Amino acid sequence: MSNVESWIRHGVEMRRPLLVNESLSQAEKVVIVGGGLSGMCCAYRIALKRPDVEIVLLEKSNRLGGVISTWSQGEWICDLAVNATRPHPAFWRLIQDLNLSKEFNPSQSKAKSRWILLGGKKHRLSFSSLFKIGPFRLFKAMKKSRKGGVSVADLLPHKSIADALTLGIVNDTSENVDADFLMPAMTKFGSSPPLKNSILKKRIQESYPLFIPKKGSIASLDRGMQSLTDALQKRLESMENVTIQTGHAVESPESTAQDFDVSLESVIWTAPGFHKESNTTELSIFAVGYRSEDVTDVQHGYGTLIPDDSIPISGILHESDVHHSKRAPKGHRLFRIMVPHKRWSGNEDLILDSIKNLLSNSDPVLFENLGTRSIPSYPPGYMREVSKRSPDCTFVGWGISGVSVTHVVDEAERVAEFF
Numbered sequence: 001m002s003n004v005e006s007w008i009r010h011g012v013e014m015r016r017p018l019l020v021n022e023s024l025s026q027a028e029k030v031v032i033v034g035g036g037l038s039g040m041c042c043a044y045r046i047a048l049k050r051p052d053v054e055i056v057l058l059e060k061s062n063r064l065g066g067v068i069s070t071w072s073q074g075e076w077i078c079d080l081a082v083n084a085t086r087p088h089p090a091f092w093r094l095i096q097d098l099n100l101s102k103e104f105n106p107s108q109s110k111a112k113s114r115w116i117l118l119g120g121k122k123h124r125l126s127f128s129s130l131f132k133i134g135p136f137r138l139f140k141a142m143k144k145s146r147k148g149g150v151s152v153a154d155l156l157p158h159k160s161i162a163d164a165l166t167l168g169i170v171n172d173t174s175e176n177v178d179a180d181f182l183m184p185a186m187t188k189f190g191s192s193p194p195l196k197n198s199i200l201k202k203r204i205q206e207s208y209p210l211f212i213p214k215k216g217s218i219a220s221l222d223r224g225m226q227s228l229t230d231a232l233q234k235r236l237e238s239m240e241n242v243t244i245q246t247g248h249a250v251e252s253p254e255s256t257a258q259d260f261d262v263s264l265e266s267v268i269w270t271a272p273g274f275h276k277e278s279n280t281t282e283l284s285i286f287a288v289g290y291r292s293e294d295v296t297d298v299q300h301g302y303g304t305l306i307p308d309d310s311i312p313i314s315g316i317l318h319e320s321d322v323h324h325s326k327r328a329p330k331g332h333r334l335f336r337i338m339v340p341h342k343r344w345s346g347n348e349d350l351i352l353d354s355i356k357n358l359l360s361n362s363d364p365v366l367f368e369n370l371g372t373r374s375i376p377s378y379p380p381g382y383m384r385e386v387s388k389r390s391p392d393c394t395f396v397g398w399g400i401s402g403v404s405v406t407h408v409v410d411e412a413e414r415v416a417e418f419f
Ligand SMILES: Cc1cc2nc3c(=O)[nH]c(=O)nc-3n(C[C@H](O)[C@H](O)[C@H](O)COP(=O)(O)OP(=O)(O)OC[C@H]3O[C@@H](n4cnc5c(N)ncnc54)[C@H](O)[C@@H]3O)c2cc1C
Pocket: 033, 034, 035, 036, 037, 038, 039, 058, 059, 060, 061, 064, 065, 066, 067, 068, 080, 081, 082, 083, 084, 085, 086, 248, 249, 250, 251, 270, 271, 272, 373, 374, 375, 396, 397, 398, 399, 403, 404, 405, 406, 408
């Protein structure tokens, strides 16, 4: 594939390091550790391209999907992790290949607004918020960031704007997050495209199957994101060259190679553990539902970010406003609430008190603790360090060089291109 074609296929993902051991393509048997979206997509893409290669997918828990799961109760539907995707042709290709196009739809365009709560007041965020930094200051910071290794707080020298961005993506404040990792195009990390940005954008737009997404839009699956991993699982189970083993934890790439009698180069590691020293952000996720008449003061929109760590809630997502499909019974609204453990003692009454202030004085008709999730941390300098590694096996997934589902879905295509 030419460099131009690769950029059209993968876009800005081309800036991210790909930790593939090149001997992987010689393998007759590939063992993939981790049955989250990344492991599943790698198994699918390689198995499809090379029916002669035997694929073993190992997952330590008793289900596939990793952090992705969708909770439902009656007509209430709420995702625990990712609920929608930003546009990327690789994600659209996966939806098309899995025959999910009928249930994959653009989110509600009228629910785009995002707010940030500062000093008890909600402020609307938009692209023009960046102008608050001042063009000269922003340009100077961007230029400095190109030396690499700086934080998002350094790149966007406006604390609340920078925190809003990082909290919304990795649930951490901006001084703790690597700018090259989160915004590689802005810091010009990695290689640059071989054609003008405007031409590249146009050619990427033209490459979308299904519908062409509007600028700044997102899209979701009508029954929640788990319908993607369910469909992937079904497809993998139907492929003759794929074996899935759940309830199978392995210790390391080396022990995997030994246990399955393959070379280390034949192992793809998508589980955590690449950065043994790195911390994670632990959070609890709550679904909160109200009668619509009890939350008339809450404007329709995407959601609100809350950098103030004296409040246990870091983000409120307006689930029933955002998606194309219904997420709540008629006459009701559903909110998803993120509660980082470093802000919270574990007492649910504190969350109930907090939502009284943030959403409504009325009692919710639904208040459900859906579970916990961990988000890897990506400290300043992270991406620079990752790009220096040349590993003995292949490392992919959100624990490596990109946080979003578009990253892991596209990365699996890039890995399969080695075969
Ligand atoms: C709260 C939250 C909100 C999110 N929101 C968004 C969003 O809005 N947009 C977006 O694009 N992305 C979002 N994401 C990120 C997205 O969910 C991830 O990018 C993606 O699901 C990661 O998939 P993965 O396979 O790389 O990792 P995981 O899902 O973590 O999968 C790793 C798998 O490895 C298994 N495993 C671990 N150790 C072992 C072992 N020793 N042996 C065998 N198996 C092992 C685990 O059990 C797990 O199944 C969100 C994530 C969270 C938690």
